[in-house]
Amino acid sequence: MKRKLKMGMVGGGSDAFIGAIHRNAAFMDNLIELVCGCFSVNPEISRSSGREYFLPDNRIYTTYQEMFEKEMLLPEEERMDFVTIVTPNKWHFEPAMMALERGFHVVIDKPMTFSLEEAKILQKKVEETGLVLALTHVYSGYPAVKEAKARIAEGKIGKLRRVYVEYTQGWLSKRIEMLGGNNAGWRTDPARTGKAGTMGDVGTHAWHLAEYITGLKVEEVCADLRTFVEGRPVDDDGAALLRFENGVAGVLMATQIATGEANNIRIRVYGEKGGMEWRQMDPNRLILRWEDRPTEELYMGSNEYMSDLALWNTRIPSGHPEGFIEAFANIYRNFVLTVLAKKRGEAPDYKILDFPTVADGVRGMQFIETIIASGNDHCNKWCKWIE
Numbered sequence: 001m002k003r004k005l006k007m008g009m010v011g012g013g014s015d016a017f018i019g020a021i022h023r024n025a026a027f028m029d030n031l032i033e034l035v036c037g038c039f040s041v042n043p044e045i046s047r048s049s050g051r052e053y054f055l056p057d058n059r060i061y062t063t064y065q066e067m068f069e070k071e072m073l074l075p076e077e078e079r080m081d082f083v084t085i086v087t088p089n090k091w092h093f094e095p096a097m098m099a100l101e102r103g104f105h106v107v108i109d110k111p112m113t114f115s116l117e118e119a120k121i122l123q124k125k126v127e128e129t130g131l132v133l134a135l136t137h138v139y140s141g142y143p144a145v146k147e148a149k150a151r152i153a154e155g156k157i158g159k160l161r162r163v164y165v166e167y168t169q170g171w172l173s174k175r176i177e178m179l180g181g182n183n184a185g186w187r188t189d190p191a192r193t194g195k196a197g198t199m200g201d202v203g204t205h206a207w208h209l210a211e212y213i214t215g216l217k218v219e220e221v222c223a224d225l226r227t228f229v230e231g232r233p234v235d236d237d238g239a240a241l242l243r244f245e246n247g248v249a250g251v252l253m254a255t256q257i258a259t260g261e262a263n264n265i266r267i268r269v270y271g272e273k274g275g276m277e278w279r280q281m282d283p284n285r286l287i288l289r290w291e292d293r294p295t296e297e298l299y300m301g302s303n304e305y306m307s308d309l310a311l312w313n314t315r316i317p318s319g320h321p322e323g324f325i326e327a328f329a330n331i332y333r334n335f336v337l338t339v340l341a342k343k344r345g346e347a348p349d350y351k352i353l354d355f356p357t358v359a360d361g362v363r364g365m366q367f368i369e370t371i372i373a374s375g376n377d378h379c380n381k382w383c384k385w386i387e
C-alpha cells in the first residue's frame, strides 16, 4: 500500500487523557494519519478538538454512529481504515462492533469491554471478519518487558516458581470523583466502568504483564478487595494470591489509594536459577538476580545483549529514555504491519504479531470476573478462573 493507514477516533478530545498519547504513538512511525473522529461525548468539544487536529469539518462527527454511517458513504480510498476507541469502558463494545461490521480494523484501550459477555461477542466478530484488533495493554510494549519475556522463554532463570506483580497509584486516595473536572468520575461509577474499579483500571494491567512476561496463564485466584474511600461504590484497592499453570505461585496487588504513589507498576519473577525485576518508572532497566554471581542490570538500547524481540521494539540508543509513548507506538506499529501483511496475503513475523489482541481482551474480562467473584466470597476464597 502506497499510503499511510487512515485512523478514526472515538474519544480522545481535549477533555480526555489517553487519546493524545494514542495519537502521538500512532504518528511516531509515519505509517498512520488521523482522518476523522468523534472525539468527545460533548459535540462542541468534538468539533473544537477535531479542528485543533486540523481535520476538515465534514470529517468531525458528533456521534460515533454518525461517524460510521458517513465514513461508509466515502470512496474506500478516502474513508478510515481503522478506528481507535478511547472512551470510558461502557462505550467500547458498541463502536468496536460497528467498526468490525463495516470492515474497519480496531485499536481499543483496556479493559476491552464493559462485560465478559460483550468481550466474547467481540472475539467472535473478530474471528468471523478476519479483521485485526489490537488492545493497548501498553506495558507489554516496553523493550525491557520484551527482553524479560524472551529470556524467561529461553529458560535463563530456570523453571519458574514465583511472581510478584503490583500496580500502585495514589490519585484516588480522596473522593476526588465528587469534585468533577477529572476522569475519576466514570472510573468509580459501576454504570460506566463495569464491575471492578481499581482491579479493572490498573489490576488488569498487572495481570496482563504477569501473563505476558511468564507466558503462563493464571488458573485460580484468591482475592481480598477493599474500598477504603467511604461512599465509593467500587473497589479502590486489593490483593490476590494467584495460581498459574505449572504450579507457579503469584501475588498481585493493585491500588489507587497508596497515597503519594504515581504509576508504579512493577514485576518480579523468580525461577530455580535466578530472578528478574522490572519497574515502569525506571523503564529501560531490567534487573537480573543470580544465586552464584552478582546482580546484573541490563539497559535497553544496547544491541550487544538484547533479544531480537526487544531490539525490534527499541528505537533509540542506550541512555536516552524510552517510555510510555514509545511502548504505545510499538503496539501501533505492530498492529499496522499486521494489517498491511494481511492485505498482501502474507503471514507476519512473530515479532510483529507480538501485541495484545482480542484474546487478551477476553482474558482481561475473565480476570475481572474471577477476582470480583473471589473478592466477594468471604468463605470459599479460591476461585477457579471464570471462562
Ligand SMILES: NC(=O)c1ccc[n+]([C@@H]2O[C@H](COP(=O)([O-])OP(=O)(O)OC[C@H]3O[C@@H](n4cnc5c(N)ncnc54)[C@H](O)[C@@H]3O)[C@@H](O)[C@H]2O)c1
Pocket (backbone or CB within 6 Å): 010, 011, 012, 013, 014, 015, 016, 017, 018, 019, 038, 039, 040, 041, 042, 063, 064, 086, 087, 088, 089, 091, 109, 110, 111, 136, 137, 138, 183, 186, 201
Ligand atoms: N492503556 C493505558 O495505559 C490506559 C491509560 C489510561 C486510560 N486507559 C483507558 O482508555 C479509556 C479512556 O480513558 P481516559 O483516561 O482517556 O478517559 P477520559 O475520561 O480522560 O476520556 C474519555 C474520552 O471519551 C469521550 N467520550 C465519552 N463518551 C463518548 C462517546 N459516547 N462518544 C465519543 N466520545 C466519548 C470523552 O468525551 C473523552 O474525550 C478507558 O477505557 C481507560 O481504561 C488506558
